[in-house]
Amino acid sequence: MASGQDTEFLVIGGGVVGAAIAYGLLRRGRTVRLLDEGDDAFRAARGNFGLVWVQGKGAGNPGYARWSCAAARDWQGFADELEHRTGTDLQLQQAGGMHLCLNDDEMAARQLELDTVASRIGEPYPYEMLDPAQLARLLPSVGPEVVGGSFSPLDGHVSPLRLLKALHQAIDALGAQHEAGVRIDDLAHVGGRFVARAPNHVFEADRVVLAAGLGNALLAPMLGLEAPVTPVRGQVLVCERAAPFLPLPTLHVRQTGDGSVQIGDSKENVGMDDGTSIDQLSRIAARAVRCFPVLANVNVVRAWGALRVMTPDGLPIYEESPTCPGAFVVTCHSGITLASAHAGVLAAWLDGGERPAHIDTFTADRFHVQRS
């Protein structure tokens, strides 16, 4: 049985959440072993839409709105540093993002949602509702069926695959022990240290961070934690490269740094099925063409499904085990948007620093139903 060289931290899960945390810890001078199940695993980090997005987040939880906005504000600096370290262009564009509405009901619902966040967040919350003329000045290719939309200057997009690659490059350059193809199936707290076991491997460390996406549901209870996460499928279409027509990303259509067009997304409860379906793909394609008629003449080249990592209320869980101090669970469904925060203030907390105020309520005990 192979036994890994000793490190201070074990990070389990090499998706965008685990990789951002590992990067943040390594930047702080910690020794880290990153363990990842590998290419066969479900990986939202590889199938997502690449938005750095705050619009509408946290209508029911001002802490989440503040956490998302702080992460978005830090994103440019985070990207600059990562690009400088690795030479990988993340294709970050953060000049604002747009949510388009196709009827008055959608427009009213949008206005209410953003007004609600703005009234509760307790700090400046930049957004604007735009009429069709204002919209057309920012997005000239928008179609006549669009009745308006909302804009936030904090929003943007990035290449999620380049982000993941850059994080892994930076982690390796900073000296992480990085093991792919290792599925941890047993965790124990023995004599104040953590022991993680996979077939033919055993690893030990002082602290352990569970960042295994949907895998956290099984791993967390082994260390007195909870991660009631379930899959929510999203489907994405990719079109061939087109002449630049979309200077800003919208929630459902974005033109990537390479010129291809991504169209998303659905929200489906279909268990661990990351396939695609014609009905959903047709629906998202039809809406995209109503928003941008130019897309009617662009060929679709690929489609995929990927599984979101979702808690019952859609908010993150950041928690240290009450029974096994030094064990943490981290899970969220906006791992791209929050990557800067995970590598920054969250990694500082995991390393013994103060718990960021914005995330005070993100513990799993909020799911406990009180029985009378």
Ligand SMILES: Cc1cc2nc3c(=O)[nH]c(=O)nc-3n(C[C@H](O)[C@H](O)[C@H](O)COP(=O)(O)OP(=O)(O)OC[C@H]3O[C@@H](n4cnc5c(N)ncnc54)[C@H](O)[C@@H]3O)c2cc1C
């Ligand atoms: C269609 C879609 C669109 C999205 N769009 C956006 C967006 O625009 N912006 C945004 O911010 N977020 C978006 N997301 C969400 C984002 O992709 C996720 O928040 C993020 O990928 C979660 O990262 P993760 O590392 O927690 O999980 P994952 O990416 O799923 O990675 C988990 C990793 O853990 C590993 N693992 C699991 N179990 C074990 C084990 N037992 N041992 C070892 N390793 C294990 C797996 O191999 C995997 O690599 C989207 C998601 C989807 C599905």
